[in-house]
Amino acid sequence: MTQPVVGHLDPVFFQIMDDVCEMLRRIFHTGNTVTMPISATGTGAMETACVNVLERGDTAIVCRNGYFGVRLADIAQRCGANTVMVDSPWGKPADLNALEDALNANPGTKMVGLVHAETSTGAITPLQDAIDLTHRHGALVIADAVTSLGSHDVQVDDWDIDVCYSASQKCLGAPPGLAPISFGERAMDVINKRESTVESFYFNLQGVAEYWNETQRVYHHTSPITMIYAMRESLRMMMEEGLEEQHDRHARVATGLRAGLTAMGLDLATDPGYQLNPITVVNAPEGVNEAEVRARLLNDFDIEVSGGLGEFRGRVWRVGMMGNGARETSVLALLSALEVILGDMDYEVAYGASVAAAQRSFANHGD
Numbered sequence: 001m002t003q004p005v006v007g008h009l010d011p012v013f014f015q016i017m018d019d020v021c022e023m024l025r026r027i028f029h030t031g032n033t034v035t036m037p038i039s040a041t042g043t044g045a046m047e048t049a050c051v052n053v054l055e056r057g058d059t060a061i062v063c064r065n066g067y068f069g070v071r072l073a074d075i076a077q078r079c080g081a082n083t084v085m086v087d088s089p090w091g092k093p094a095d096l097n098a099l100e101d102a103l104n105a106n107p108g109t110k111m112v113g114l115v116h117a118e119t120s121t122g123a124i125t126p127l128q129d130a131i132d133l134t135h136r137h138g139a140l141v142i143a144d145a146v147t148s149l150g151s152h153d154v155q156v157d158d159w160d161i162d163v164c165y166s167a168s169q170k171c172l173g174a175p176p177g178l179a180p181i182s183f184g185e186r187a188m189d190v191i192n193k194r195e196s197t198v199e200s201f202y203f204n205l206q207g208v209a210e211y212w213n214e215t216q217r218v219y220h221h222t223s224p225i226t227m228i229y230a231m232r233e234s235l236r237m238m239m240e241e242g243l244e245e246q247h248d249r250h251a252r253v254a255t256g257l258r259a260g261l262t263a264m265g266l267d268l269a270t271d272p273g274y275q276l277n278p279i280t281v282v283n284a285p286e287g288v289n290e291a292e293v294r295a296r297l298l299n300d301f302d303i304e305v306s307g308g309l310g311e312f313r314g315r316v317w318r319v320g321m322m323g324n325g326a327r328e329t330s331v332l333a334l335l336s337a338l339e340v341i342l343g344d345m346d347y348e349v350a351y352g353a354s355v356a357a358a359q360r361s362f363a364n365h366g367d
Contacts, residue, residue, distance in 0.1 A: 001175075001226045008223040016232055017223075018214055023235035027149060027172075027243065028164060028182045030156035035182040036212040037231060038203070039224055042146040042167030045179030047075050048203040049142045049163045053111055053187060055196050056080030061102050061139070062113040063094035063130075067120035067309040068144060072113045079199070081110075090311050091281070092271045093125035096133065103137040110190075111140045117148035119170075120309040122270040122281035122318070124152065128159050135160065140187055146170060149180070150238065151250040151278040151322065162187040168227070171250065171278050173323030174234035177227045234323075248366075250277040253326045256361040257319065260335040263357035264342070264349065269316050278322040281308075283315060285347055290317060293341055301337040331358050 006013045017036075025035050038045045050072070054060060060081040062073035065088035076083045086102050088095040094114060103109055112134040117124050127143060134141050140162040145154050149164075150171030156164050162184045169176035183191070183205065191205060198204040202221065210218035238246060254277035258268060261282050269281040284290035290307065294317065297303040306318040321330055335354040343349040 001230050003226075003229055005225050008225060009217065009219060013223075013225065013228075014217060016228055017212060020228060020232050020235065021212065021214070023232070023239060024180050024182070027235070027238065028154060028156045028180070029158065030182050030184075032156065032182045032184055034188060034205070034209050035180070036209070037168065037178040037180045037228070038165075038208065039177075039221060039227075040179050040203075041169075041176055042144075042165065042179050043071065044203065045146075045165035045167070045181045046072055046144065047200070048179075048181060048205060048208075049165055050075045050079050050081075050111075050113075051200045051203050052191050052198055052205040053140060053142065053163065054079040054081045055194060057082065058110040059084065059106050059108060060111045060113065061086060061099065061106065061109050063088065063099060063115070063125070065092060065094050065121065065123060065125070066090055066115065066118035068118060068146070069094075069113070069115045070310065072115065072142075072144060076111070076113065084109075091121045091123055091269050093123055093274045094130065096130055099130060100133055103133065103139070107137075109137060109139045111142055113142045113144070115144040116154070117145060117152065117276050117278075119147045119279060120281075120312060120318070122268075122276045122279050123274045124148065124276045125274070127161070131159055131161060140190060147276060147278055147322070150243075151247060151326070152276070153247065156182050156184070160184070168231055168234070170320075171246075171322045171326075172231070172234055173237065174231045175227065177224060178231050237324075247277075250321070250326045252362060252365040253321045253328060253331055254278070254280060255365060256328065256358040257321060257331045257334070259361040260331065260354035260358035264335070264338065264354040269312065278320060278326065280319045280321070281312070281316050282319065284317060285342070288342065288345055288347060290314060293317070293338075293345075296341045297334075297337055300341075301333070303334055303337055305334075328358075328362055
């Protein structure tokens with residue numbers, strides 16, 4: 001990011017843009033031409049997906065099993081769509097049976113929104129059956145992979161996802177401010193046949209895509225040059241490590257973390273069969289001020305974890321082990337600090353037990 005800043009229409013920068021798009025296609029596992037980073041955070045990609053696909057009066061179904069499903073539904077409504085909510089308990093995957101009922105009750109649905117990795121609850125929703133069901137009803141699938149891309153398998157082409165988006169700062173390991181997105185042919189056909197103008201200039205896909213077009217660049221907006229530098233380097237590092245190796249590292253670290261937290265007597269908030277690897281959501285023990293624990297972690301140990309969102313606000317800790325931060329040393333540092341802090345709060349702690357459990361898990365990973 002400290003490299004000299006060139007112009008956003010400089011031929012040198014065009015090569016950097018091409019490098020980024022090519023590596024993003026490899027990470028999304030897609031040949032989609034329209035695959036690029038939006039100059040925004042993940043919410044900007046969420047809005048890009050909805051505002052280009054949806055027109056006023058369309059019907060959209062959004063599966064809500066956490067905070068970001070709620071946000072996706074909010075944006076669909078703001079696009080003027082008749083938005084149907086399919087709600088599932090927080091901490092569990094989206095309910096496929098409820099989705100099928102909603103599709104049967106709403107013929108002509110244009111889009112189904114699914115959050116692959118619900119950051120607020122730590123739950124992952126398997127996508128393939130939901131995608132197949134949605135396509136049988138003639139609707140498009142928009143998949144939120146903000147927290148899963150780079151840590152779990154995301155197969156845009158093989159799974160036949162119509163629109164998939166992510167964010168730079170999670171498991172891709174770059175600073176926040178860019179949001180990779182990929183549009184398939186089915187989605188592009190819908191966008192090209194729109195009857196109305198896309199109501200956002202900045203997120204109008206046809207304008208943005210023309211700027212990222214490798215054969216003919218048309219100015220749309222000034223790209224955040226240094227952010228693109230950072231993303232290219234983070235993607236290069238991923239290529240160097242290998243995608244399968246990165247996925248396995250996230251799984252190994254997450255399993256060790258969960259083993260340590262369980263040994264400490266803490267309860268996880270996510271359905272055990274659907275736990276995300278890059279984020280672990282743990283219930284704060286009864287009588288323990290979760291905000292005070294987070295403050296001490298930050299001020300005394302230089303460790304930052306997140307609090308709960310929505311229904312989980314004030315009840316949980318959300319521990320992110322993402323990208324380059326998904327390391328065994330990070331797990332051991334957190335567990336050691338938690339033992340000290342909770343012990344000071346008169347929570348019964350067997351000092352060293354959580355660290356030992358995590359280390360055993362690391363040693364046995366893959367057996």
